Amino acid sequence: MASSVILAGLGLAAVGFGARFVIRTIPALGKKMADTVYNVPKLDSKFQLDEWLSTVPSYSKTSLIWQIFASSKYYKGGFEPKMTKREAALILNVSPNASQQKVRAAYKRMMLTNHPDRGGSPFISSKLSEAKDLLDK
Structure with a gap:
């Protein structure tokens, strides 16, 4: 059976x-x-x-x-020379019109795993910060 x-x-x-x-x-x-x-x-x-x-x-x-x-769920492109609102939303995995609370929550969640003090990449953490700053405005 x-x-x-x-x-x-x-x-x-x-x-x-x-x-x-x-x-x-x-x-x-x-x-x-x-x-x-x-x-x-x-x-x-x-x-x-x-x-x-x-x-x-x-x-x-x-x-x-x-x-x-393997790679069907992920964005298949590099970073743009000047970050746009769309790219910032893709980086933080939020909607371009997301509220400030959602942006900050996504930023905090991603920085916990990507912070340089925890073995993350300084480049990625700088891109996360730049995306948060752009979407917070």
Whole structure:
């Protein structure tokens, strides 16, 4: 009895992870495919085809799976030269129109784990402070 419940649970988990993979993969692959098809030049010779294919990025299955499952929740960009309200909200994980209390609570929560005295990065803590100052105004 217990083994059948465990097998059913493992089966449901496998179906769930498979569905999650398909749901996350299809839009990304569809967009990449549409961009690639849209940017295909009129190719008259094999030389032009080889030259164009060298500009198209190739993705291995493992890197695509890693990209979908591991880093799908996080912002995939660097910092802007001058911090904007949108970037500050992304850093503190609050709405750009969040109240001062929510901004301060988010800042405090993040500084507890990222403070340089506790082994955190001085750069990240400075970005957190800059984001708090920008959203507090």
